[in-house]
Amino acid sequence: xxxxxxxxxxxxxxxxxxxxxxxxxxxxxxxxxxxxxxxxxxxxxxxxxxxxxxxxxxxxxxxxxxxxxxxxxxxxxxxxxxxxxxxxxxxxxxxxxxxxxxxxxxxxxxxxxxxxxxxxxxxxxxxxxxxxxxxxxxxxxxxxxxxxxxxxxxxxxxxxxxxxxxxxxxxxxxxxxxxxxxxxxxxxxxxxxxxxxxxxxxxxxxxxxxxxxxxxxxxxxxxxxxxxxxxxxxxxxxxxxxxxxxxxxxxxxxxxxxxxxxxxxxxxxxxxxxxxxxxxxxxxxx
Amino acid sequence: xxxxxxxxxxxxxxxxxxxxxxxxxxxxxxxxxxxxxxxxxxxxxxxxxxxxxxxxxxxxxxxxxxxxxxxxxxxxxxxxxxxxxxxxxxxxxxxxxxxxxxxxxxxxxxxxxxxxxxxxxxxxxxxxxxxxxxxxxxxxxxxxxxxxxxxxxxxxxxxxxxxxxxxxxxxxxxxxxxxxxxxxxxxxxxxxxxxxxxxxxxxxxxxxxxxxxxxxxxxxxxxxxxxxxxxxxxxxxxxxxxxxxxxxxxxxxxxxxxxxxxxxxxxxxxxxxxxxxxxxxxxxxxxxxxxxxxxxxxxxxxxxxxxxxxxxxxxxxxxxxxxxxxxxxxxxxxxxxxxxxxxxxxxxxxxxxxxxxxxxxxxxxxxxxxxxxxxxxx
Numbered sequence: 001x002x003x004x005x006x007x008x009x010x011x012x013x014x015x016x017x018x019x020x021x022x023x024x025x026x027x028x029x030x031x032x033x034x035x036x037x038x039x040x041x042x043x044x045x046x047x048x049x050x051x052x053x054x055x056x057x058x059x060x061x062x063x064x065x066x067x068x069x070x071x072x073x074x075x076x077x078x079x080x081x082x083x084x085x086x087x088x089x090x091x092x093x094x095x096x097x098x099x100x101x102x103x104x105x106x107x108x109x110x111x112x113x114x115x116x117x118x119x120x121x122x123x124x125x126x127x128x129x130x131x132x133x134x135x136x137x138x139x140x141x142x143x144x145x146x147x148x149x150x151x152x153x154x155x156x157x158x159x160x161x162x163x164x165x166x167x168x169x170x171x172x173x174x175x176x177x178x179x180x181x182x183x184x185x186x187x188x189x190x191x192x193x194x195x196x197x198x199x200x201x202x203x204x205x206x207x208x209x210x211x212x213x214x215x216x217x218x219x220x221x222x223x224x225x226x227x228x229x230x231x232x233x234x235x236x237x238x239x240x241x242x243x244x245x246x247x248x249x250x251x252x253x254x255x256x257x258x259x260x261x262x263x264x265x266x267x268x269x270x271x272x273x274x275x276x277x278x279x280x281x282x283x284x285x286x
Numbered sequence: 287x288x289x290x291x292x293x294x295x296x297x298x299x300x301x302x303x304x305x306x307x308x309x310x311x312x313x314x315x316x317x318x319x320x321x322x323x324x325x326x327x328x329x330x331x332x333x334x335x336x337x338x339x340x341x342x343x344x345x346x347x348x349x350x351x352x353x354x355x356x357x358x359x360x361x362x363x364x365x366x367x368x369x370x371x372x373x374x375x376x377x378x379x380x381x382x383x384x385x386x387x388x389x390x391x392x393x394x395x396x397x398x399x400x401x402x403x404x405x406x407x408x409x410x411x412x413x414x415x416x417x418x419x420x421x422x423x424x425x426x427x428x429x430x431x432x433x434x435x436x437x438x439x440x441x442x443x444x445x446x447x448x449x450x451x452x453x454x455x456x457x458x459x460x461x462x463x464x465x466x467x468x469x470x471x472x473x474x475x476x477x478x479x480x481x482x483x484x485x486x487x488x489x490x491x492x493x494x495x496x497x498x499x500x501x502x503x504x505x506x507x508x509x510x511x512x513x514x515x516x517x518x519x520x521x522x523x524x525x526x527x528x529x530x531x532x533x534x535x536x537x538x539x540x541x542x543x544x545x546x547x548x549x550x551x552x553x554x555x556x557x558x559x560x561x562x563x564x565x566x567x568x569x570x571x572x573x574x575x576x577x578x579x580x581x582x583x584x585x586x587x588x589x590x591x592x593x594x595x596x597x598x599x600x601x602x603x604x605x606x607x608x609x610x611x612x613x614x615x616x617x618x619x620x621x622x623x624x625x626x627x628x629x630x631x632x633x634x635x636x637x638x639x640x641x642x643x644x645x646x647x648x649x650x651x652x653x654x655x656x657x658x659x660x661x662x663x664x
Contacts, residue, residue: 039648040407041379042386063663126534144475146535147522230479230520233662241662244379245483246655 033253041247051254060238067235070149071218074156075164078213079206081157082164087198089165090172101169108162116155116226123151123227147229155223160216164209171205172198204277211270215263235259332579333408333440339417339592342585344369348381348391353445353573354594355606362593368586385409390580392587398434398572399484401441402645410440411577417588418442420595426612428637432572433644441574442591445544445609446632448640449485449569452531452541452549456558465493465564467538468516476537478530479516481523483658484643485540485569486513492567498641501650510657514664523662528552531559543630547608547623561629563636570632570640572612612637 035046089100107115122128123145130142145151179201183193199206221236228234239259242252347359351374359370375381378400385394396404404410415421421442429443451467460472468477468489479486490509491500500506524530527541531549543561550556575594577587593599597615604611604619610632611620624630646654 037648040386040403040409041382041651059660059663124533124535228522230517230523230662238659238663241659244377244383245481246659247379247382248652248655 029253029256032249033257035250035253037248037250043249043253048250051250052258054251055254055258063233063235063238066233067218070153070156070224070232070234071214073153074160074217075210075213077153077157078161078164078209082161082209083168083206086165086169086172090169090175091177097173101166104162104165112159113222113226116159116222119151119155119158120146120226146227147232149228149232151227152224152232152234155227156217156220159220159223160213163212163216167205167208167212168202169205171202171208175201204274207270207273211266214266218263219259333410334412336414337411337417337577337584337588339588340585341366341368341583341589343583344371345583345586345590346390346392346581347372347590348384348393349374349395350376353395353607355603357606358594358599358603361599362590365593366586366589370590385578390582391578392581392583393590394576394578395444395573396441396576397643398432398441398574399643399645401574401576402434404576405435405440406645409579411579411581411584412439413442413577413588413591418592418595420592420597420615424595424597424600424613424615426614426634426637428634429572429612433642434572435574441576442595443612444573444575445607445611446637447571447573447609448543448563448632448636449480449488449540449571450543450561450563450629452527452536452539452546452559452561454531454537454558455560456555457537461538461562463562463565465489465566467562467564468540469519470538471519473537474519475521476535477516477519478522478524478527478536478539478541479513479520480527480540481525483654486661487654487657488569488643489540489564492564492569492641495566498567498569499644499646499650501646501653503653506653506657510661513661517661517664543632544607544609546627546630557626561627563629567641568636570637570642572642 031045032043033051034048035044035051036048038044085104089097089104093100120127124130125142125144125146127146129145130139133139133143175198179197180193183197184190188196218234219236219239221234221240224232224234224237225240235255239252239255242248242255246252345362345368347370349372359372362368363370375384378397381394381396382400385391401410415438425438425443429438431437432441432443435441451461451465453461453467453473457476458470458472460470461467467473468479470477487506487509488498490512491498491505493512494505494508496502496505496509500509521535522530527536527539527545528548530536531539531541532552541561546559546561549559553559575587575591577584581587594603595613595615597613600611600613600616601619604616605623608623609620610616612634620631645651
């Protein structure tokens with residue numbers, strides 16, 4: 001009992017933080033999502049559930065499908081790039097491990113928006129990438145990199161790949177290397193040892209990375225805004241436009257609310273899976 | 287040496303994403319500070335108080351960045367021994383968000399349709415024209431009583447802009463001088479539409495022969511269809527016409543006249559960059575000086591407006607920012623600037639024949655905004 005009260009005190013600062021900076025603003029978003037605007041574009045409270053029915057207008061279905069598609073592609077590419085990087089650092093990084101991880105993390109200290117602008121300069125028609133392509137004779141007319149779906153997905157991968165590397169690295173680093181040796185001792189090939197030993201052991205890290213990349217990627221608007229074209233409009237752009245272009249905060253808030261509910265489904269799925277894995281892990285240890 | 291265009295000018299090439307991200311971070315403050323509160327509701331009394339054009343403190347100045355010659359600001363500070371505390375917005379919506387949040391400014395620069403909305407909500411201080419000795423003698427006559435502010439009681443015109451098509455004369459010989467050039471197959475994937483719901487739907491209305499400000503649902507629907515017909519030709523939807531043209535990505539850009547002056551000062555062969563006013567008609571816009579009703583130093587603001595309106599200062603300012611100002615003192619400076627290409631000019635004739643964006647009212651704005659959102663989502 002005493003211990004419980006003591007622990008409770010530790011929860012207080014975080015609890016207050018969450019109350020004021022999460023629950024309270026979220027309540028405002030919910031309230032505005034049912035509101036309307038005055039002539040000056042100010043949001044007004046009210047009861048206008050039609051904001052929500054507009055969210056389900058079929059015109060927005062391709063936007064949602066596109067966002068999910070881009071986010072899935074981003075997760076897949078982040079995994080393909082991030083897993084080998086994390087594997088190399090964890091297994092062969094040696095005393096440079098921390099420096100190598102820092103190299104992955106440090107670029108994310110620079111604002112994502114600024115880094116995306118750098119890509120605009122690199123990928124534009126007269127940019128660095130096209131200059132190199134011309135110099136090595138790959139093209140004479142230039143290649144259109146920017147304003148394409150590929151550029152948007154590339155921007156997302158670049159922006160969020162560190163969120164895949166870190167949890168996978170954590171899982172690999174925690175993994176006992178003796179497990180791999182044991183797999184090989186049992187005549188497992190490199191591949192089958194990886195598939196039957198390393199991958200299942202680090203799967204929770206992969207899942208964590210997947211969630212950490214998918215959630216921001218599906219709601220991102222910067223990449224599509226700067227690197228995209230007329231056909232790469234994502235949910236994030238749709239929401240951003242309601243707040244800063246259209247002055248339609250109520251519809252923007254309704255979109256945000258529906259988006260959060262949609263993402264919560266994924267979050268719950270992940271948390272249950274992680275909890276189950278933890279239970280099984282402790283059961284196996286016994 | 288004193289090339290007034292040595293510095294890049296940024297007016298309407300709005301980095302919306304940047305604004306969005308920055309505002310996104312401060313969204314919390316915005317949500318709690320404004321949005322649903324009505325703390326700014328000024329009374330009629332507050333807007334009608336009499337203010338003299340005498341400095342009454344430092345000037346809190348809120349404008350587009352690089353949209354007024356900084357040397358004039360320095361000169362004003364010296365002459366009147368006051369400081370100008372400058373901050374910038376990068377969209378009208380951004381300006382409104384700051385006003386809603388309760389920030390107090392002495393001088394703001396709303397464009398006409400926003401000025402109309404602000405006047406309607408009693409947000410602007412009544413300006414006594416008698417205080418502005420440089421106004422009455424120089425102003426173009428249509429602006430003595432502009433549509434957005436009959437009698438020019440609450441705003442003073444600052445600059446004019448026209449929306450048309452910027453294009454590369456060295457790449458294209460198939461321009462027809464119509465909004466339909468946005469569908470020009472020779473510029474497929476080299477064409478940009480302005481990321482601005484007013485400008486896009488306005489162009490659609492004009493090409494269809496409707497009134498610029500039509501809020502008739504069937505007509506706006508038709509304009510949306512026209513925009514959807516343009517979409518396959520587009521490389522992007524962007525307000526950054528200067529960067530898109532100078533980078534070579536764009537051959538045709540829906541854009542603003544003053545930006546052409548800027549583009550030409552950045553490229554090697556300025557003669558290749560042309561501006562055309564579409565034959566179906568073009569929108570003309572006015573940016574204004576306005577003093578919020580809750581301005582802490584309205585006397586300094588009036589003094590500043592009158593200072594800018596001195597003929598030699600007008601000429602200097604026009605040479606700096608590339609947009610015409612509707613005053614006699616600015617006329618020759620601007621004509622000088624665009625003597626190679628009169629298309630860039632906005633004349634009083636244009637103003638009489640052209641169409642200007644109006645305040646569409648809440649339902650009209652909502653219709654346009656929803657149409658634009660649907661167009662982008664499609």
